[in-house]
Amino acid sequence: MAPQIDPSTLKITDMRFADIDGAPKRCTLIKLYTNQGLVGYGEVRDASSRSYAAMLKSRILGENPCNVEKIFRRIKQFGGHSRQAGGVCGIEVALWDLAGKAWGVPIWQLLGGKFRDRIRIYCDTDSAGGGRDMGKALKERMDQGYTFLKMDLGIELLMNVKGALSAPLGFLEKMREYKKTVFSTPHGSIDPRAMRGEAYDLFNTAHAFTGIHLTDVGLDYLEQYMADCRAVTGYEIPIAIDHLGHIPLEDCIKLAKRLERFNLAWMEDPVPWQWTDQYVRLAQSTTTPIGTGEDIYLKESFMPLFKSGALAVVHPDVLTAGGIMETKKIGDLAEDHGVQMSIHMAESPIACMAAVHVAAATRNFMSLEVHSVDVPWWDQLVKGLPQPLIQNGYIDVPNAPGLGITELNEELIAEKLHRDFPIAWQPTDEWDKEWANDRQWS
Known part of the structure; x- marks a missing residue:
């Protein structure tokens, strides 16, 4: 029997990546891990860099992923136009995936419902x-x-x-x-x-x-x-x-x-x-x-x-x-x-x-x-x-x-890994403690 999820105490504990090639370009897949076993899936935009997401890890560790808007407002200053937004957006997608899983509803329901099936x-x-x-x-x-x-x-x-x-x-x-x-x-x-x-x-x-x-x-x-x-x-x-x-x-x-x-x-x-x-x-x-x-x-x-x-x-x-x-x-x-x-x-x-x-x-x-x-x-x-x-x-x-x-289909991902990143979901501990005064006003 699956353990009961408590959305109010859910915390982000880790973030890892897998880069695949040919889908149709190089794509960086994201996993956000939590203290209750839930994993959220996100993705950095095609032909971008995983570093755009990795640099944000220390800013989201320990946060409740259900607070999507709060976390997004914290990290959105680190995005930019085109591929430079890849890290912020990929994390935001994984947050919504976790929030939907934690509350047991599809993301479209959290957005106010759907207009089409x-x-x-x-x-x-x-x-x-x-x-x-x-x-x-x-x-x-x-x-x-x-x-x-x-x-x-x-x-x-x-x-x-x-x-x-x-x-x-x-x-x-x-x-x-x-x-x-x-x-x-x-x-x-x-x-x-x-x-x-x-x-x-x-x-x-x-x-x-x-x-x-x-x-x-x-x-x-x-x-x-x-x-x-x-x-x-x-x-x-x-x-x-x-x-x-x-x-x-x-x-x-x-x-x-x-x-x-x-x-x-x-x-x-x-x-x-x-x-x-x-x-x-x-x-x-x-x-x-x-x-x-x-x-x-x-x-x-x-x-x-x-x-x-x-x-x-x-x-x-x-x-x-x-x-x-x-x-x-x-x-x-x-x-x-x-x-x-x-x-x-x-x-x-x-x-x-x-x-x-x-x-x-x-x-x-x-x-x-x-x-x-x-x-x-x-x-x-x-x-x-x-x-x-x-x-x-x-x-x-x-x-x-x-x-x-x-x-995710881990066997297929392992088969399609990009040559620059031949191992999927490697630890990213080097990004755990990066700190800066991110405030944009005095």
Whole structure:
């Protein structure tokens, strides 16, 4: 017989990690241990660092994990935009998992209840070749039951198309060099020096400063690519586009106008999210819906975009936005400003189920990304959920306590460990006693 859990005396006693690879990227899984045997599961955002979470261990040891908001307010100052939020958000997810398990209810119930019993999934789809090849790949998704789709459409498709791009001589060659070095090499084999230098600086230059422009040849190519896709999929199903590339606002406007006739669900992250005025100019220049949000941390950072009226869709990632409750609050703010919410997710089933609970509890939710449809073992990383997890393009909202995950598949995790971290759940005692005066006022 399982021991009786007393939520009022529950305490966090330890935090440990396991890094897996290929789900679809490197993912850091978190376990929070307690004095009553309960274990909570969380996750640092894809391609981030476990150090962002480990540095917070001493700040949460001995705390009652059911006090989610109290702990979140203590640690949220250590988060940041994009992957820098990974530690705060991963811990917040594990806290909710523990609170749900301690009180015997699913997380969506702790968020105020649910608006839906199943969550619509869209799958980001990669395809080599031309537009008809992408169209066929998308049509296969439709045949699998998916009712919402996303694809890449941008300068990556134009790198080898003669006359499609204008850029300072040598710039595109340096970008190709960096991408080949960093993105086509196992992470553990990368020389850290490859993450510095001219190629790195060029690849990480913001959109307005790259000097890359689409020519008429490039615009014609992308327009025809999209037409070829729609010729296969038809026009009824929603298709969003992503990864335009680091091109300036004026080129985004040209492309958005060319794509208006294709009935897109949204154009994602056309320029850095911080540039609200550019989003306004773009939205006022086209009828193609505009979306962003996966790199934004905390609800107050979303407010300028909401107030501007530039967004049709907001697209937060639970593991960047601030965790489960913060993403729910962002969805509610979006609804107040007439903005639809979808959720970005390119991580393991732990992050996926965190997003499922948010989606269930948020009224203006539309669709949840899953980036691992072609990873056959992805949903086997956890136990206690239906297999397959995605059925006919949806995930059922679980009624089990917490995230709904009963345990992790330790054998599979051991098989998929990242080469840099070959042992799972190693002790992290070196982080137990770190101390600093974290107060941000005098």
